[in-house]
């Protein structure tokens with residue numbers, strides 16, 4: 001029997017519990033693969049009754065019992081939240097439970113009990129307040145993988161929707177720090193991992209990688225900033241010599257219209273918003289965040305915790321459902337690494 005996916009709870013005061021309930025309710029008509037929710041069953045039950053899903057049966061389960069249970073009830077691997085949860089009001093006291101749900105999902109997946117990790121959104125600032133030392137899941141997952149195998153992993157964030165795939169080369173750092181963080185080595189390493197995983201996990205034989213510039217007009221031949229010529233172009237030359245198909249550095253403002261998008265498989269952008277604005281504009285409802293470079297498959301919805309709507313019942317589960325389907329599809333061929 002196929003293994004279930006591990007779905008971590010995310011911030012319990014956010015929309016994660018609601019999305020899990022709605023994904024389970026839509027499982028048949030939307031083809032949602034079996035998942036095991038790692039989190040506090042009391043939170044799921046509370047949220048279900050608050051939002052009019054009180055008839056959803058929530059049962060304690062293990063990876064071994066999930067697939068058989070899934071058609072009848074929402075299976076939960078119980079992890080204590082350790083504090084009362086008020087939807088929309090995040091509390092750093094819930095951080096240990098949030099982190100433990102991620103850790104347990106990874107452990108189960110790396111030990112072959114679950115097929116892949118799908119994460120519900122966490123609020124970075126809430127976890128930072130509780131002492132969490134990682135910028136986000138992406139880097140934390142690499143650390144957890146290293147704990148399991150002793151090997152170092154270089155994680156790469158990729159967001160995708162049907163019409164676009166993007167990779168931010170620098171991720172959660174202040175914009176003012178981007179130019180100093182950007183090096184040819186960082187670009188080359190990010191591109192190699194992206195190209196490998198696009199081939200092994202996404203079935204794109206020889207992906208075309210398009211690179212944005214950093215400055216307006218990709219620096220206009222070095223007259224509006226030097227990074228495009230001094231850092232990005234040399235990285236592309238190295239990649240080209242290695243046989244990768246690359247384009248750029250391209251002006252970021254003109255590389256995302258439909259005709260431009262049809263000329264490449266993935267856009268590697270120099271900072272977070274340069275990459276995420278186009279993909280969330282084109283496909284917020286069905287966008288998926290995947291972590292490349294890890295020894296297991298991880299996906300997540302493209303959005304955050306949406307605290308302002310966590311008690312309203314209006315959160316759309318579509319992005320989480322796409323994340324679950326993509327994780328199942330990729331992991332059915334192995335990890336690709």
Ligand SMILES: NC(=O)C1=CN([C@@H]2O[C@H](COP(=O)(O)OP(=O)(O)OC[C@H]3O[C@@H](n4cnc5c(N)ncnc54)[C@H](O)[C@@H]3O)[C@@H](O)[C@H]2O)C=CC1
Nearest residue numbers: 120121122123124125300302303304305306309314315316
């Ligand atoms: N993978 C993750 O763990 C991610 C976590 N975050 C975290 O989420 C928190 C909030 O971030 P924001 O920038 O406000 O982004 P957000 O995605 O939570 O919300 C942005 C807007 O989209 C709406 N929205 C989000 N998801 C929705 C859904 N499923 N259905 C309907 N409307 C939805 C929200 O109500 C809000 O208006 C931050 O603390 C951030 O760190 C953000 C992105 C990803």
Ligand SMILES: NCC(=O)COP(=O)(O)O
Nearest residue numbers: 135136137138139289300
């Ligand atoms: N903006 C994307 C995001 O915040 C997702 O980060 P991560 O938690 O997947 O590392």
